[in-house]
Amino acid sequence: DTAVSQTPKYLVTQMGNDKSIKCEQNLGHDTMYWYKQDSKKFLKIMFSYNNKELIINETVPNRFSPKSPDKAHLNLHINSLELGDSAVYFCASSQDRTGKTGELFFGEGSRLTVL
Amino acid sequence: AQSVTQLGSHVSVSEGALVLLRCNYSSSVPPYLFWYVQYPNQGLQLLLKYTSAATLVKGINGFEAEFKKSETSFHLTKPSAHMSDAAEYFCAVSKGNFNKFYFGSGTKLNVKP
Numbered sequence: 003d004t005a006v007s008q009t010p011k012y013l014v015t016q017m018g019n020d021k022s023i024k025c026e027q028n029l030g031h032d033t034m035y036w037y038k039q040d041s042k043k044f045l046k047i048m049f050s051y052n053n054k055e056l057i058i059n060e061t062v063p064n065r066f067s068p069k070s071p072d073k074a075h076l077n078l079h080i081n082s083l084e085l086g087d088s089a090v091y092f093c094a095s096s097q098d099r100t101g102k103t104g105e106l107f108f109g110e111g112s113r114l115t116v117l
Numbered sequence: 118a119q120s121v122t123q124l125g126s127h128v129s130v131s132e133g134a135l136v137l138l139r140c141n142y143s144s145s146v147p148p149y150l151f152w153y154v155q156y157p158n159q160g161l162q163l164l165l166k167y168t169s170a171a172t173l174v175k176g177i178n179g180f181e182a183e184f185k186k187s188e189t190s191f192h193l194t195k196p197s198a199h200m201s202d203a204a205e206y207f208c209a210v211s212k213g214n215f216n217k218f219y220f221g222s223g224t225k226l227n228v229k230p
Binding site (some may be wrong): 094 | 158161163222225
């Protein structure tokens with residue numbers, strides 16, 4: 003059973019389109035995240051939700067909108083896709099929000115290619 | 118502000134040789150420090166973490182790291198490299214009330230037979 007699962011794994015689309023990536027975790031964790039990994043492997047946090055409440059919102063264009071229907075799900079919707087949005091998007095979860103236990107559990111990533 | 122610097126984007130060692138991956142952090146207060154590993158086409162997995170207990174931390178797969186406050190370093194080592202260790206390794210730092218992790222740019226470890 004996959005702990006953190008993301009769909010789709012690969013996504014190829016045209017500039018200007020709108021797309022969504024879904025994430026689900028079955029670990030019973032309260033906190034979920036979206037990270038973006040660019041072509042140079044640099045990993046940067048985008049959003050974090052704790053029990054459906056947004057707690058981290060980095061400087062991300064408002065074309066990106068996370069949605070958490072419940073604490074086991076955190077979806078990412080992207081409007082008006084641009085070439086620079088091409089990246090691998092990782093969903094992750096953690097047991098708590100304090101940073102002390104420290105372990106993030108990552109999904110396998112969703113590779114988005116914008117043409 | 119916090120940041121993490123990983124020296125060397127690529128490290129190549131022979132099988133059986135010592136692995137040393139470098140990580141330095143900048144933080145005004147002692148942070149929590151982590152090493153994650155990413156195998157091809159997979160998400161990151163936690164190797165080990167330092168959370169202000171013992172300064173020498175042992176992780177999975179024979180890896181360990183030592184927190185040196187005077188050097189603001191948290192280098193990752195393994196005495197003897199195995200082919201299966203070939204992967205991308207990320208150092209990360211976290212501080213504060215939220216799990217706001219800052220990742221380094223990664224070091225790709227290549228293990229030669």
